[in-house]
Amino acid sequence: MRSRFPARRLTRRAVLAGVTAIASLGAFPASAQESIKLGLVAAMSGQSAKSGEAIVRGLTIAADEINAKGGVLGKKIEIIVRDDESNPAKGAIAARELVQREKVAALFGGLDTPVSLAIVPFANSSKVPFMGVWAAGTPITRNGAPENYVFRVSAVDEIVDEALVAYAIKKYGAKKPGMILINNPWGESNEKGLRKALETRSIPFAGIEKFETNDVDVVPQLTRLKAAGADALFLVANVAPSAQVVKSLDRMGWDVPIVSHWGPAGGRFTELAGPSAAKVHFIQTYTFTGKLSAKGAAVLDALKKKYPEIKSLADVTPAVGIANAYDAMQLTALAIAKAGTLDGPKIRQAFYEIDSYDGLIKSYKKPFTVENHDAIGASDYIFTHFVDGEILPLTQ
Amino acid sequence: MPAAVLALTLAGLAVAVAGQGYTPFLLALVALVTVVGAGLNILVGLTGQISIGHVGFYAIGAYVVGVLTTGTAMTGVVNFWVALVAAAAIAGVVGALLAVPALRVSGPYLAMMTIxxxxxxxxxxxxxxTVTGGQNGLMNIAQPSFGFGIDGERSLAVLAVVLAGAALLFFHRLAEAPLGKAMIAVRDSETAAQAVGANPVVIKTVAFALSAAVTGAAGGVFASLMSFVAPSSFPFTQSILFLLAxxxxxxxFTLGPVIGAIVIVLMxxxxxxxxxxxxxxxxxxxxxxxxxxxxxxxxTLTRYLPQPARRTPEGSAFDLAGFLGDSARAPLIVRDLTIAFGGVKAATNVALTAEPGRVTALIGPNGAGKTTVLNMISGFYRPDAGSIDLGGRELAALPAWRVARAGIxxxxxxTQLFGSLSVLDNVLIGLGRGDTGHPLASPASSPDRTTAEGLLSFVGYRGALDAPSEDLPHVDRRLVEIARALATRPKVVLLDEPAAGLMRADKLALGSVLRKIADAGIAVILVEHDMALVMGTSDHVVVLDAGRPIAAGAPAAVSADPKVKEAYLGSGTMAVRPRAEPLAAGRSLELDAVALEAGYGAVPVLKNVGLEVRQGELVALLGANGAGKSTVMRALSGLLRPVSGTIRLGGECIEELPAHxxxxxxxxxxxxxxxxxxxxxxxxxxxxxxxxxTDSTLQEDLDAMFARFPRLLExxxxxxxxxxxxxxxxxAIxxxxxxxxxxxLLDEPSLGLAPAIIDELFAVIAGLRDRGVTLLLVDQMAAQALAAADRGYVLESGRVVRADQAAVLREDPALEAAYLGGLETVE
Amino acid sequence: MLVTSALVSGICLGSMYGLIALGFHVTYVVSSTVNFSQGSAVMLGAVLGYVFAVRVGLPLPLAFAAALLACAAFGLLVERVLVRPFASRGSNAWLMATVAGGIVLDNAVLFTFGKEPRSFPPVLSTTPIQIFGTGVYPLQLIIPFVGLGVALGLALFLRRTRYGKSLLAVVQNADAARLMGIDVKAAIAASFAVSTALAGLAGMLIAPLFSVHSDMGTLFGLKAFAVAILGGIGSAAGVMMAGLIYGASEALITALFGSSYTHIAMFAAVIGALALMPHGLLGRAAIKKV
Structure with a gap:
């Protein structure tokens, strides 16, 4: 009579154990096929999950295009994705696993600068090209290694900050701007860049305020900036926190010019920030709105076909992630083709030898040189703002 | 165990040296989590404190190595090994600092503090x-090299594995050492730990510092392994994962963190x-x-392992006086001891002198302040006024652990045993008197073990030595607690109701033990309600009432004192209270059980028990300690489920119903x-x-209850x-x-009550019976229970061995020898 | 103006923390356990409110009610699956289990609701009104009243009603409570349902001022735990008071000294306050006898 309960518990445990076993079995990587493996280490979960998704989409569309034309070196490209949970340690593990177990020919990086920084020394020492498609921290590509394997198709914070400061002065005649920055590595990196850009022009700043991703109310910080006499604001934050800044400004009734990094570029900025969203002028490398190039139209079509959940332009977001990843994949494939091998040093050399590539963001001419591992330069940025939910370029 | 750790370490080293691809790297991570786990195990496994903030220590260690090896203006570039030692040291110091506020809190409050x-x-x-590099962290942290082609990640894997082995051995040694046992003792009962001379503040602080230092060292290796650290390398969730490991x-368990680390890193x-x-x-x-x-x-696995053979104490000729040595025998002189709680005076001008070699009894009604006096003497309470003098040394206002070391x-x-420690370890901790030594001090020596065994056999303990003390039956707990107290080589022993809940035979044995303790030269102070024991063993009796001493003197003189009779002994007759009119026959069944079997876990306690209670009856259920009386009550009331057999309440089967x-x-x-x-x-x-x-007469019943128990109304x-x-x-009634x-159903209502109150209690029970309430009564005061009852059952080893009219049972000489004899207690 | 605006913001947020913290309080006083996925319940309330109101198209009050019910059901699930299996054996692994449950819920919402933050329909949060020179949404003024009302209601319920007292009896002595005829399992389950419903309510109240996404609850949950502990987790009044103090101090420190040191100052204050008051603001030590 008393044995009834233990027996039932045992059965339940057996079932649970079975589930565990199956889950872990199914998790082992599929056996290797004849393909070129390329790895991605990016934030696929948590608050930055959307960025990881955008990068995967950009890479996938480009890879599909390449594979449809016969692949590279006669092999198909296969993308292997790992989640870094925005944790540098996890990113470092994932990079090793991709290179040493999956034997990927090159790595792509994600949103978070510290994660990329954690991978840089490993990429250089194991001689595997590491292509950044988002993280904009300056030292990622300028890492001081004698043989630098790190390339990037994305913004560089220092250059962006230069552009932001120049824009604020030219457009708004800012004399004493303030900074409202997200309290994360990205915000800190831009604090450095903005300070430097202001210093070279000998312009004082009203204050530097930070806020957290999940802060509901930024009024205390903004009130300090207002009290300090800020005549324009530099904003560095992702979509949702940027929207909180705009809403807080609205509530304070403070109408101040806002010059922003590319954070608000997510398609829902208007929905989140309300009508004042249009006041935010932000920098961009690429948007799918307005009149598209042939390439832009083709990529957009491919996106809609591949991902049925994309119904409108607002779902193509964040556009920069998709566009950067797309061009980065194309450039990497070109380099591999040029190298004619999957040997890391040869691919690195081949990156320098790419003459031109007619890409999504722009037409690249000699995108990489030994001195410059960043394919996107100061002239490639445009300022934009939201009009009726669409990102439109601003004429300077 | 050390062999197992060594084997694991060697296996780890082999993988670290020979492993391909990123295997050494993963191994290093598993080893580092093992190190942190071993460190955290000191808190979680020994002192029982939960920290959800260990990633903080890990980060501190990592940044110390990161900052020092990449160089600062003040220190220049520091050698990796020096930096690693600094990492452990700084984390350890921070741990000790955090322990200061953390000592004051526990449970969720402690969890929050660590978060x-x-x-x-x-x-x-x-x-x-300027120092940490901010959000974007520190790059290019040095990696040590061992030569022989072992460098970079491989050398760190080797280092991490060695560190893990060392951390596990350290934990194992600590857990066996007196300090580790003291940590467990503080966790199980901080009060009792102090009473054997252990200082919880020091012990918990050391635990925090050691735990933090070990974690810091692991963090230092982690920084070097990653060669990059940033604040985001140490997310809050990592703390949870450490705890999870x-x-x-x-x-x-020494090897627990290895398995935990494998799960949380490799999964x-x-x-x-x-x-x-x-x-x-x-x-x-x-x-x-x-x-x-x-x-x-x-x-979970150890539950399926065979249990080692039980050992019981040997020999009974323990020389307590010899063990105590000829340390100066000194009287304990208490003068004018006074304390108040929130304006209520719990003790006023209490004075007593406990001479060495004598048993001094402290008696009085419940709430008279007897335990309060013991608490003041033992340093648990700080008296408002008065002095406690032991051989010329003033003890009032000293912390409990100092008082204990002074010989009380x-x-x-x-009972406040260290429940998860073995019987032997409980006594061994007493032997140490709070002197725990350094973390790696050797475990108790073999002479100490012999002494502890001797003490246990001296007090009459005959059970297993290695059983966890929480599994002991009631009597044995009392005995082990006395042995533990004696192990501290005390000059004075305070015993708070040692006979409560014991049967008569056990009380007799206890009385002779108390006598032997006093004869060895110890001053014994006894708080007890059992008057037979008090009168039989004491040399001197002090009576307290409402916090004041009302009488003192030889036992016979005190019990004859009318003031004492009034306050404490009551009418002193323990009157038999028969029914005014005999109960009419043919009453309906109110409660009955047929073939009732029940138990805890796999051990059956009740076997084929059958009993019935008819409407209006008072039925007594008798039996020795451990016979299963309370188990019957728990089974009948539904607290113990499942049971087999049938239980009917008013004819309805209730054996499957839950208690509510x-x-x-x-x-x-x-x-x-x-x-x-x-x-x-x-x-x-x-x-x-x-x-x-659900009826609406609650208020009337409440008023009636207050009328019957006026003290409750006050x-x-x-x-x-x-x-x-x-x-x-x-x-409760x-x-x-x-x-x-x-x-x-009344389960042991007289437990721990003063004689006058017990008298009053049985008057209440008889009154309920006379008003027609149906009652089932379990009580150790078997004679009183039978005096009021209509019928009785006798339970032995979970079986009903007698069932008869109460009057018949009362006269049964066999029963009287075993359980009765309560009636002659006073007069 | 600096101070008043910070106070208004702080008190609004603080009463939100207080509401979530009351959820910790209510399970703790009944079962001595807390649900560390409370932050996820905040998120669940907001997300479900959004889904019912925007995607299903229910009228707001109906969407609110439906989301609250769903949150309560989530609480029952947490208790049954993440707490009871451990607490009933005296193991404290429920702590880890509820954390893991929170991770699972956050990620499950991430993949079903979507990875993008969405905007909750505005409720009394379109036009700010001016008070002492500070713009305030009417909703911000209402939230503290809701918080105080709920705290008061809860305290009255627990201290004054028969059912409330029976809940308090459970934690003090579960066996004795069963002997009184109290269904202990149901009482504990109910406390978890109330707890997550409170979190869900807080989530829906804050959502119009914020945005809705799968990760929104974590920080709220954590701060609310700090608030619950600070207030004395056994006292509803203490918890609510601590919420207001926490929210106001946070905003004041940011406004007066800048945002760099807000977190360091707040968490250091938590440690300091607990060292001085080991049972929180209004908590009291349990009766301890030896």
């Missing part, structure tokens, strides 16, 4: 940019290909592991130990007694936990009556 600590560390790392492996790796779904699946898998092994994997040992009303439905059907149990809701008011306790009722709005034992018992039950 706050880890967030402070994170934000200091972010803000202290300890719990999943099995808290307190995510195995499912890395799930990419964005990894965290989701990882969360589910963690839950599955927790469900499968809630006590940790090792904890004690036992408690509710049985209560609703009209059975009320007044449980052993009163079990009032201590934090609720007396009035609320009574109202909850009527929880199952304290109607006080928290029930503040009532004296007798008041709590009356409250009144609470049971408030349900207007068809039958009331």
């Amino acid at each position: 706050a600590f880890s967030f402070i560390v994170e934000h200091v790392l972010i803000e202290w940019r 300890v719990i999943v492996g099995g808290a307190g 995510p790796e195995m499912i890395a290909s799930l990419a964005e779904y990894r965290l989701l699946i990882f969360g589910v898998l963690l839950l599955v592991v927790l469900w499968l092994a809630p006590e940790g994997i090792l904890g 040992a004690r036992t408690y009303q509710t 439905l049985i209560a609703a059907s009209g059975l009320a149990l007044v449980p052993e130990g009163r079990q009032v809701f201590a934090e609720l008011s007396v009035r609320d306790n009574l109202m909850l007694g009527a929880y199952v009722r 304290r109607a709005d006080a928290r029930a936990g503040l009532l004296s034992g007798g008041e709590q018992q009356m409250l 009144a609470r049971g009556l408030m349900a207007r039950p068809r039958i009331l």
Whole structure:
């Protein structure tokens, strides 16, 4: 009579154990096929999950295009994705696993600068090209290694900050701007860049305020900036926190010019920030709105076909992630083709030898040189703002 | 165990040296989590404190190595090994500092404090940019090289494995050392740990510092392994994973963290290909592991291992006087001891002198302040005024552990053993008298073990030596507690109701032990309600009432004192209270059990028990300690499920019903130990007694209850936990009556009550009987129980061995020898 | 103006923390356990409110009610699956289990609701009104009243009603409570349902001022735990008071000294306050006898 309960518990445990076993079995990587493996280490979960998704989409569309034309070196490209949970340690593990177990020919990086920084020394020492498609921290590509394997198709914070400061002065005649920055590595990196850009022009700043991703109310910080006499604001934050800044400004009734990094570029900025969203002028490398190039139209079509959940332009977001990843994949494939091998040093050399590539963001001419591992330069940025939910370029 | 650790370490080293690809790297991570786990195990497994902030120490260690090896203006570039030692040291110091506020809190409060600590560390790392590099961290942290082609990640894997081996051995040694045992003792009962001379402040601080230092060292290696650290390398969730590594492996087990580390490092790796779904699946898998092994994997596995053979103490000719040595015998002189709690004077000008070699009894009604006096003498309370002089040394206002070291040992009303430690370890801790030595001090020596065994056999303990003390039966707990007190080589021993809950034979044995203790030259102070024991063993008796001494002198003189009779002994007759009119026959069955079997776990306690209670009857259930009386009550009331057999209440089967439905059907149990809701008011306790009722006469019943128990009315709005034992018992009975039950079950109502109160209690019970309440009574005062009862059952080893009219049982000489004899106690 | 605006913001947020913290309080006083996925319940309330109101198209009050019910059901699930299997054996692994449960819920919402933050329909949060020179949404003024009302209601329910007292009896002595006819399992389950419903309510109240996404609850949950502990987790009044103090101090420190040191100062204050008051603001030590 008393044995009834233990027996039932045992059965339940057996079932649970079975589930565990199956889950872990199914998790082992599929056996290797004849393909070129390329790895991605990016934030696929948590608050930055959307960025990881955008990068995967950009890479996938480009890879599909390449594979449809016969692949590279006669092999198909296969993308292997790992989640870094925005944790540098996890990113470092994932990079090793991709290179040493999956034997990927090159790595792509994600949103978070510290994660990329954690991978840089490993990429250089194991001689595997590491292509950044988002993280904009300056030292990622300028890492001081004698043989630098790190390339990037994305913004560089220092250059962006230069552009932001120049824009604020030219457009708004800012004399004493303030900074409202997200309290994360990205915000800190831009604090450095903005300070430097202001210093070279000998312009004082009203204050530097930070806020957290999940802060509901930024009024205390903004009130300090207002009290300090800020005549324009530099904003560095992702979509949702940027929207909180705009809403807080609205509530304070403070109408101040806002010059922003590319954070608000997510398609829902208007929905989140309300009508004042249009006041935010932000920098961009690429948007799918307005009149598209042939390439832009083709990529957009491919996106809609591949991902049925994309119904409108607002779902193509964040556009920069998709566009950067797309061009980065194309450039990497070109380099591999040029190298004619999957040997890391040869691919690195081949990156320098790419003459031109007619890409999504722009037409690249000699995108990489030994001195410059960043394919996107100061002239490639445009300022934009939201009009009726669409990102439109601003004429300077 | 050390061999197992060594083998694991060697296996780890082989993999670290020969492993291909990223295997050494993964191994290093497993080893580092093992190190942290071993460190955290000191807190979780030994002192029982939960830290959800260990990632803070890990980060501190990592940044110390990161900052020092990349160079600072002040120190220049520091050698890796020096930096690693600094990492452990700095983390250890921070740990000790955190321990200072953390000592004051426990449970969720401690958890919050450690969480706050880890967030402070994170934000200091972010803000202290000039040193830490801010959000974007530190790059190019040095990696040591061992030569022989072992460098970079491989050398760190070797280092991590060696460190892990060392950390596990360290934990193992610590857990066996006196300090480790003292940590467990502080966890199990901080009060009792102090009473054997252990200083909880020092012990907990050391535990925190050691735990933090070990974690810091692991962090230092981590920084070097990653060659890059940033604040985001140390997310809050990592703290949870560290804790999980300890719990999943099995808290307190030396090898637990190895298994935990393998689970939390390798499991995510195995499912890395799930990419964005990894965290989701990882969360589910963690839950599955927790469900499968809630006590940790090792904890669950050891339950299936065979238990080692039990050893019992040998020899009985222990020379206590010799063991005590010729340390100066000194009298304890207490003068004018006074204390008040929130304006209520609990003790006023209490004075007593306890001579060496004599038993001094302290008696008085419940709530007279006897335990309060013991608490002041032992340093648990700080007296408002008065002096406590032991051989010329003033002890008043010293902390408990100092008082204990000065030579005062004690036992408690509710035994306070170190439950998870073995019987032998309990006594060994007493032998150490709080002198725990350094963390790696050797475990107790073999002469010490012999002494501890001798002490146990001296007090008459005959049970297993290596059994966890929490599994002991009631009598044995009392004995082990006395042995532990003696182990501290005390000059004075304070015993708080040592005979409560013991049967007569055990009380007799206890009395002779007390005598032997006194004969060895110890001053014994005895608080006890059992007058036979008090009169039989004491040399001197002090009587307290309402916090004041009202009489003192030789036992015979004191018991003849009319003031004492009035305050304490009551009418002193323990009158037999027969029914005024005999109970009419042919009454209907109210409660009956047929072939009742029940037990705890795999051990059956009740075998084929059958009993019945008819409407209006008072039935007594008798038996020795451990015969299964309370188990019967728990089974009848539904607290113990499942049971087999049949239980019927008013003809309805209730053996499958849970307790709350049985209560609703009209059975009320007044449980052993009163079990009032201590934090609720007396009035609320009574109202909850009527929880199952829906009629509108509650207020009238409440008034009636207050009329019957006027003391409860006086304290109607006080928290029930503040009532004296007798008041709590009356409250428990009144609470049971408030349900207007068809039958009331009383489990050991007289336990711990003064003679006058017991007298009063049985008067109440007889009164209920006369008013027609159906009653089933379990009580150690078998004679009194039978005196009031109509019928009785005798239980032996879980079986009913006699069932008869109470009058017949009362006259049975065999029964009298075994259980009765309560009636002659006073006169 | 600096101070008043900070106070208004702080008190609004603080009463939100207080509401969530009351959820910790209510399970703790009944079962001595807390649900560490409370932050996820905040998120669940907001997400479900959004889904019912925007995607299903229910009228707001109906969407609110439906989301609250769903949150309560989530609480029952947490208790049954993440707490009871451990607490009933005296294991404290429920702590880890509820954390893991939170991770699972957050990620499950991430993949079903979507990875993008969405905007909750505005409720009394379109036009700010001016008070002492500070713009305030009417909703911000209402939230503290809701918080205080709920705290008061909860305290009255627990201290004054028969059912409330029976809940308090459970934690003090579960066996004795069963002997009184109290269904202990149901009482504990109910406390978890109330707890997560409170979190869900807080989530829906804050959502119009914020945005809705799968990760929104974590920080709220954590701060609310700090608040619950600070207030004395056994006292509803203490918890609510601590919420207001926490929210106001946070905003004041940011406004007066800048945002760099807000977290360090707040968490250091938590440690300091607990060292001085080991049972929180209004908590009291349990009766302890030896």
